[in-house]
Amino acid sequence: MSQAEIALWTRARDLTRSDIQSALYERREIVKTAALRLTLHLISARDFPAYVTALKPAFTVYMQRQFARLGAKPAQVDAMMTTVMDALQDGPRTQQELIALARRRAGPKMRLWLKYAWSAVRPLVIEGLICYGPPRGGQATFVRVDQWLPKQPAIDIAEARATLVRRFLGAFGPASVNDFSRWCAMSVTEARPLFDSMRDEIVQVSVDGASGWMLRRDRSELADSTLDVRSPRLLPAFDSFILAHATKEHLIDRKHYKRVWRSQGWISPVVLLGGAIVGVWFPETSGKTCTLEVDLFDRQPRSIRDGIEREAEALGAFVGTPIGVVFL
Template sequence: MTTNNMDAGTGSPSVSWAAANARRLARQGLTAPTGGGPAAVTGAMVGAHAQVLSAAELSVALRLDGGETRESVRAALWTDGSLVKTFGPRGTVHLLPSADLPLWTGALSALPAGRNAMPDGVRMSGDETDQVVAAIADALADDDLTVDELTEEIVARTGPWAGERVMDAFQTKWPRWRQMTHTAGHRGALCFGPNRGRKVTYTNPHRLLPGFTPLPGREALAGLVDRYLYAYGPATPQHFAKWLAMPVNWAKELFGSLAARGRTERVDFEGDAAWVKAGDTEFPALPPVRGVRLLPYFDAFTIASQPRTRLFAGAAYERALGGGQAGNFPVLLIDGAVAGVWHQRRSGKWIDVTVEPLGTLTAAQRAGLDEQVERTGEILQGTPRLTVGTVSVGAHA
């Protein structure tokens, strides 16, 4: 049984917000934990934002079977190599399944480059970019290097211009080559290695997946749209463009070409045209979404699910979005909608969790919140203490 009806005007299946949201939550492992391990879960999320690595560890682990902790995610990242930490959508740091690197590097390196915002005298040419990316790949082929070590190796392979400290960054100057760090990641020449003390290291992802080659751009982009729509559909080109921080007109052209090739199908989503992956038009008649979840900073579900006015309904739109940007606050999810914000601070074994609901919690919701706080403490390997009250910490930058 499905919840689909046919729209009389277009002949397309009609999908409600409730049905779409329920399917997304189920596919995300947010209705019930999912098996398959950290790499499978991260793939289902279409990447885990890892600007705050502890938040990414929590995002992935809370979708795993009970008893799993952040150590499971760390083992996948640093021990068995099934996850990789690299530059993903929007040029931001993500955890991605290593096996998916051919698709991700093929798609990300095929995105429109846009205008280089660096000023004259700092900006690198296309030829200089190619030189730096090649130098990075070669320098990291056999070892993990810190930024300073990598700078020396790049300069030795390209020339002093690549190491000139001309980039304004955090009240200091970075070497010129660093403006292309995310580009090197997108082209498959660089990813993060394990920290060396407090120092970040980089490595070559071919050490994790020997011999991989980025997929051709057209094929890779089609595959990325498939995965996005499977996880977050129905969606529009505008939604996909926002997720990737790409021009809307480019996304419209991409969606048009995929529809012409039979890769997508149109549905009526709350009165508007939207798309799903071809053959994925069934929305099972799932029971109404019930329960409480605590989602950390930059959780993939809150960033990618659209329209935000439905997920962040009413007061949540003002309180839980940082200037309209999703992910800047950890959120309290009640019955599938954002219903508050929260924050955690660690001191030794103690994890102090403050939750600010936007309404009065029922007894069942408070019991669910207690369970979520306990699960958060289990994942983060500490002893949680819950306070229900105002979160005074502002949005993450």
Template sequence: MRVLDARALGRATLARQLLLDRADAPVLDTVAHLGGLQAQEPQEPFVGLWSRLRGFEPTALSDLLTGRRVVRTHLMRRTVHLVTAEDALSWRPRHDAMLRGRVLGTYRRELEGVDLAELAAAGRAVMADGEPRSMSELARALADRWPEPGPRALGEMLVAALIPMVQLPPRGLWRTRAGVRNAPFTAWLGREPDPPAPPGTDPVGETLVRRYLAAFGPAASADLRAWCGLAGLPAAVAAVRGELVALRDERGRELLDLPEAPRPDPDTPAPVRFLPAFDNVILGYHDRSRIIDDVHRGLSVTGARVVLVDGRVAATWVVEDGTVSVTPLRRLARADRAEVAEEGRALAAFLSDGDGDRVRVGAAPP
């Protein structure tokens, strides 16, 4: 069985994630290919797409949001993701149990004794007037009936788990600051999510396996679970295993992959790339070592924006007074610093609509 070292895995990941070469692809197709983009910070997906697409225009994503072809919704890992409307409608029922379980894991004591079916029906009745609401507005509308849990527990259970909801524009539009206003799938997309599959079948799970490997493979089953948050996928993996190839990493873990998916030569040059906060190229794995050193693993969950140098996290970046400011995590070679500065100037121009290209690359840590 072929063994892939960390560098080979990293290059495969970069190729699947469109980070080796920017792609000439429509934004909608790219969001679908990536299996969505984590979007709890509304402006971050724009940087993620800029780093992956040649000539990316932010208005293209904004138009997809207002045109109801891409939506912001709670999905994988109970986090807000930007996904195609088609995927949201298809995938949401497969995530329902996980979403409920994760909200209960946070608010089990507050929600003890609450009949969730009754709560869901009451929430749907409130939203039936077609008016979008914030989480707190929806919770307050039901507080007289369920005073004990408190608005946070009620609101999160309703919006993140019990009622498939979309976060409406203008939230998530380019250069727009707006609060969260929620509407049910039926109100925004015109129909309910697809019905659950018959018992004993898992077509959505099988699709998730294939789609994950296309965007993140080669990967272990634990990586798949870390990406989507779903525990019940072994049967789906088993169902499609005959379509897949089996590989191993240097530690002996079995990795699965699509036979024809790209696995570039480990020596393929990897350009500098600036990634947004919470990018799935890092969060989408249980074993994140193919992209980020264990000593820096915490950066991936604290919202740090990172810079890839030779395919690995080597710096963080922020925007300060219109300047892209880069802080290296290790000493960078002169050529790497020059490439970081060049890509940083391009990012600064993108973020300022071409009005500036200021970048500052700090000193390496001692």
């Protein structure tokens, strides 16, 4: 199962997998790239320049440190990037193909760098010069952005960062400056003046005694909304909803924390109920069937368990595989 596809499905139930593939690779309205925390994200093509511009400074410093530690010179890095861009001139290439091409022209230090996954593509992804293309034979490919997406006007860093604040608060507000800082790897020292400069667009509110910021235009809608405490939802591994806030007390009882945020950076798929995490789930596939093993933290009424089974059935319809449920 694609975690990104499930994340979209759980938020927009009328979507089909073909809709998502078409938006990615035919209409190209969505871009698949490494963005926040240099992890894979699906981003609106309209916002792609803003994300690249806002995130590039911190990522560039990170990459420069990596190359300096290796002893690679800037000219060697530039040569590798040129090799990759030239290789993509005639269309999509897999990461393995790009690494092989780059190794042929690299010196000893760069060949050492090219032993690692992402090595040939990460600097170009950070620069916004390449992104993911259509998969080929089960493998991801990369394409040149200047060939894949229509040319868009340049955006200055102040407006790019403001765009990230709007997108973050629109999706996850109310949230704190620290939440935003952790989300996009921007220092609090940089983020706080950014929030101060947007007071005409954002407003500070208090929810259950906790202070946070949200978009002014969303305030009335939030005030009029009611929390659905009867309909469970299945969120995939690494879902943005549970990653967005620096503190998690509003999501989960601390005694269950390690059942979601596990060793080696793994974040489990979760069962969400009334805005809180009440369990985790894991898919077990056998042939053409799939079973979700659901581990609820506390005993839930039959109506909630029935709701989870309905969610699994709907997920099965989305992925095209019958899905059953086993409660552990």
